[in-house]
Amino acid sequence: MDNRPIGVFDSGLGGLTSVHELHRQLPEEKVIYYGDTARTPYGSKSPETIIKFATQIVDYLVARNTKMILIACNTVTALALDSLRERYPAIPIIGVIEPTVRKVVSEGCSNVGVIATKATIGSDVYGRELRRMDPDIKVCSAACPAIVPLVEEGLTDTDIMELTVKHYMDDFVREGGFSDLILGCTHYPLVAGHLRKLYPDLRLYSSSAEVVSEARRILTENDMLASGSEFTDRYYASDMSDNFIAMTDMLFRDTDFKIHLLKLEE
DSSP, rough: OOOEEEEESSSSSSTTTHHHHHHHOOOOOOOEEEEEHHHOOOOSOOOHHHHHHHHHHHHHHHHOOOOOOEOHHHHHHHHHHHHHHHEEEEEEEEEEEHHHHHHHHHHSSSSEEEEOOOOHHHTTTTHHHHHHTTOEEEEEEEEOTTHHHHHHTTTTHHHHHHHHHHHHHHHHHHHHHOEEEEEOOOOOGGHHHHHHHTTTTTTTEEEEHHHHHHHHHHHHTTTTOOOSSSOOEEEESSOOOOHHHHHHHHTTTSOOEEEEEOOOOO
């Protein structure tokens, strides 16, 4: 048993989808969440900047005595995971990419689409991991950079978002010919409704869900599951926007929580 909290972070609001899934799969676990809402989106920033920001956040979470770190951000996973693991070799640090790829390959998918930020797509991390696990798999990738800012602005369930999804996806789906789609950004489960409506034949894989399944496996194998913890979930943001508060209200309406403003050192 290990009642220390799990550290979870994202470039903004999207990682809250992973926290929601964590509470569903592991209701005894407690969380310290950090959303870097003042510096989002990360997807258009340089690798050096992304690594710098991610290191600042993980330094803070480790200092709060977390037992595990979940990187609820595909961009950070793609560009900073190895660096963060080298910095903290004694703490399990889990990214969203490998668990998602393992799930897709285990289900025998042969032609897979991937949508993500520019940085994630530019790194080809999903393509490399998919081909490493299955050299015969076909991978089609597309960057969808406008989705994250629209989610961060609270425009998820709007005609603007649906038109944006269509703009990125219509030709991509038609030309790619795939039936399985990886949502390679933790913001993207929030537009899954649009994807299912517009492309009902696609099977969606959420990186938000798969990273939590991996966390559950590691905690179970290492006897680190929590039980009866008195710790209270804590949520931090680098910018206390109305959108962050609205998103938390939507995902955790039945939870007693407080949001704290926390700006880390530049």
